[in-house]
Structures are given as C-alpha cells and as structure tokens.
Amino acid sequence: MNLLEINALAAEAESIKELINQVPPADLVSKFQLGKKLERINLQLAEASKAEIHHAQLAVLFGGKPVFGTSSILAGFASKALSMLDKIINQQFSFGENGFLPERGRVRFNESSNLAITGLAHQSFGFVLEETNPNAEMIDSGLSKIVEQTVDILSDLGAENYKSFEDALDKTDPRQLSVFKDFFKHLSDSGANLRFVENEVDRYIDEFSIERARSRIENVSVEDIEDDRIVGKILGITPLSKKFDIELSPSSEAIKGSISQKFSAEYLERIAQPNEDIIGKVWQVKMKIREINEPNKPARKIYTLLELVKKIPNP
Structure with missing residues (x-):
C-alpha cells in the first residue's frame, strides 16, 4: 500500500x-x-x-492561499514549488554521496535521486512522490534516507529552536542556501503552508515557520575551505559514529568534529593493517572547515576530517 x-x-x-x-x-x-x-x-x-517500505515515498500537501479546498491548486505555484523541492532533494543526494557540491555550475542530475508524481493526496491538496528506481522495492533505498533527511532539514530551518536551524545548516552544503532561500520565498510570497508525510514522519510547516526560515537564511553566510596543512595529535577517531578529536600543534587547542564517509572507509582499512599507529600520534591532516556567520553572533567553525596526509616524526 x-x-x-x-x-x-x-x-x-x-x-x-x-x-x-x-x-x-x-x-x-x-x-x-x-x-x-x-x-x-x-x-x-x-x-x-x-509493512516494510524500501523505496522513497513522500506526500507533499500544500495549504493556504494557493489551495482551494481539497479540489484544486494554482498550477504555477505547484509546479514551481515541486521543481524546487526536486532540486533540493537532488542536491542533498549529491551532498550525501560526495560530502560536497561542485563549486560552480549545475549539480549533475542523478537518476538515483529521481522522484515521480504518482498521485494526488487527500486532506488539503497535494502530491504523492515515489522513487522510480525499479530495484528499490527489493533493497533499502539510499534515496529514502535522503528524502527523510531533507524533510527534517526543511522543517528544522524554520523551527522555533534556533539550535535546530544551526544543526540543519551543518547537514547541508553552502551552495544549497540559495535554493532553500528561493523555496521558502516562493512559499512565503504565495501565502502557502506545507505538510510532509513520509512513512512514519509527519511534519507540518506553517506560515510562521516558513517566514522564520526565509529570514534566517537571508541573514546567514556559510563558507567552506579545505586545509591540508593542519598538524595535531590524534586523540580519538570513531568511524561508526564518524567523530574525531585532535589536539592542535603547537597551540594545544583541542577540536572535535566529524569524519567524511570516504575517510571512515579508508580508516577502517588502515587500522586492519599490522603496525598501523594512528591514535596518540601527531599527524598532518586535511580538513574541511566550515565558517558560519550569523547576525549578532561570533563566527562558528565546524570541522570535518578528510584525510591523514602524513605522520609527523617525534621531535
């Protein structure tokens, strides 16, 4: 069903x-x-x-001024909103696979993130989107997880709790901010609200939350840089939870953050080798450093460990 x-x-x-x-x-x-x-x-x-559902399914229900009861919706509003949502999911899929989006140009469309409209939703007016991958019925779909994550992010961007907004930013690429801004602006200018139903998840984003998300996104800037010259003692790496702790040299400042999916796989291979000595040693590492600037708040930095460049000999 x-x-x-x-x-x-x-x-x-x-x-x-x-x-x-x-x-x-x-x-x-x-x-x-x-x-x-x-x-x-x-x-x-x-x-x-x-029932176990392996493939991605998402009901998108609109309300507010563009909707007339349960019988009709403004075509221009709906087509634009669904197109933006499709772009957001495609970008989030690419970000989940690679950990980043290309610096320039369009994000290449991936057939694995393809959703199709399969019907109209009752209770208000909306659409049911389903994955078109024929293999998704038999095995767990990566797209299903991405859709669920996207729904969480869109909801958290407009949540009353500001920490939820910050956490949502941490799960996205800076290039996604522009499409998020356009999406919430379109909903706000149209006087619309939004509800997502995805398996057991049911999220309602009202007009106040939409306006809150729009305002926040318009007033935040996010920049990512990669630095392969960072040196520090590896205090801990946990590949399952994808976390790390490093004591920087020579400042002795302790920083923590996440590890990339690629690094996690490579790390598990390395520690399986004999005489591989990583924890407690000083390494030159490559990191992605995200700086988030928000009004009336100090800049916030988020670290992602990408690579162990080389071990630094004991002095």
Missing part, C-alpha cells in the same frame, strides 16, 4: 468518525455499521504501518 492509498484511508476514517458523531443516539444500527467500517479501515491502516 503506497502513501496515496494510506492517505485516502486516513481521510475516509476521519469522515466516518464525523458521521458517527452525527448519528442520533437512538439509531443504534447506523452507529454499529459505521463503527464496523471504521474498525476495518483502522485494521488496514495498522497493517500498512507494519
């Missing part, structure tokens, strides 16, 4: 509940019949919730 069918059943269940509340107390037969129908639908929904 796909999201479209689940969405339709959920809408039918809500309608039946309203009908039950309207049935006169003396009409026991109607109440019984409606109750049995609701029971069957709830059983179907419970079974659907247990």
Whole structure:
C-alpha cells in the first residue's frame, strides 16, 4: 500500500468518525455499521504501518492561499514549488554521496535521486512522490534516507529552536542556501503552508515557520575551505559514529568534529593493517572547515576530517 492509498484511508476514517458523531443516539444500527467500517479501515491502516517500505515515498500537501479546498491548486505555484523541492532533494543526494557540491555550475542530475508524481493526496491538496528506481522495492533505498533527511532539514530551518536551524545548516552544503532561500520565498510570497508525510514522519510547516526560515537564511553566510596543512595529535577517531578529536600543534587547542564517509572507509582499512599507529600520534591532516556567520553572533567553525596526509616524526 503506497502513501496515496494510506492517505485516502486516513481521510475516509476521519469522515466516518464525523458521521458517527452525527448519528442520533437512538439509531443504534447506523452507529454499529459505521463503527464496523471504521474498525476495518483502522485494521488496514495498522497493517500498512507494519509493512516494510524500501523505496522513497513522500506526500507533499500544500495549504493556504494557493489551495482551494481539497479540489484544486494554482498550477504555477505547484509546479514551481515541486521543481524546487526536486532540486533540493537532488542536491542533498549529491551532498550525501560526495560530502560536497561542485563549486560552480549545475549539480549533475542523478537518476538515483529521481522522484515521480504518482498521485494526488487527500486532506488539503497535494502530491504523492515515489522513487522510480525499479530495484528499490527489493533493497533499502539510499534515496529514502535522503528524502527523510531533507524533510527534517526543511522543517528544522524554520523551527522555533534556533539550535535546530544551526544543526540543519551543518547537514547541508553552502551552495544549497540559495535554493532553500528561493523555496521558502516562493512559499512565503504565495501565502502557502506545507505538510510532509513520509512513512512514519509527519511534519507540518506553517506560515510562521516558513517566514522564520526565509529570514534566517537571508541573514546567514556559510563558507567552506579545505586545509591540508593542519598538524595535531590524534586523540580519538570513531568511524561508526564518524567523530574525531585532535589536539592542535603547537597551540594545544583541542577540536572535535566529524569524519567524511570516504575517510571512515579508508580508516577502517588502515587500522586492519599490522603496525598501523594512528591514535596518540601527531599527524598532518586535511580538513574541511566550515565558517558560519550569523547576525549578532561570533563566527562558528565546524570541522570535518578528510584525510591523514602524513605522520609527523617525534621531535
């Protein structure tokens, strides 16, 4: 059962509940019949919730001024919003695979991040997007995880808690800020709100959150640089949680951060070799340093360990 069918059943269940509340107390037969129908639908929904879904599915429901009940939506608004959302997911997929986006030019379209509109969603007006990869039904889809992460990021960018906004920035590439800004500006200028339903995730982004995200993104700057001349003692590397701790030389300042996916794989191969001595030794390393500048706040730096360049001999 796909999201479209689940969405339709959920809408039918809500309608039946309203009908039950309207049935006169003396009409026991109607109440019984409606109750049995609701029971069957709830059983179907419970079974659907247990089913394993390997491929990416996302219901995108719009509300606000561009939407007219549950019957229609402004075509220009919807096509532009879906095009931007598709671009955001494609960029996030590329960022997840490589850890960065190209510095210039368009991000190459990847068929593995391809979503298609497979139906209309009930309850407000929206669309059901599904992965087109035929192999995704049999194995867990990487795109499914990216879609879930994208929904979290878009929601967190406009969250009341500012820390959620900062965490969302940490999971993106600086080049994505421009499409995020355009997406939230389009929603804001159109007076729209947004709801995402993705497997067990249900996120509602209201007009206030959309305006909050737009304002924050317009007032933040993010810059990434790579430096392969950093020297420090490796205090710890945990490839499973993708974290590191280093004591810089000669300042003795301790910094921590994440390790790239590529570094994690290479590190596991290195420590399997005999006589590989990394922890507790001084190394020259390559890092990506992200500097985030926000109004009325000191610049914030985020470190990602990319490579062990060479071991520094003991003095």
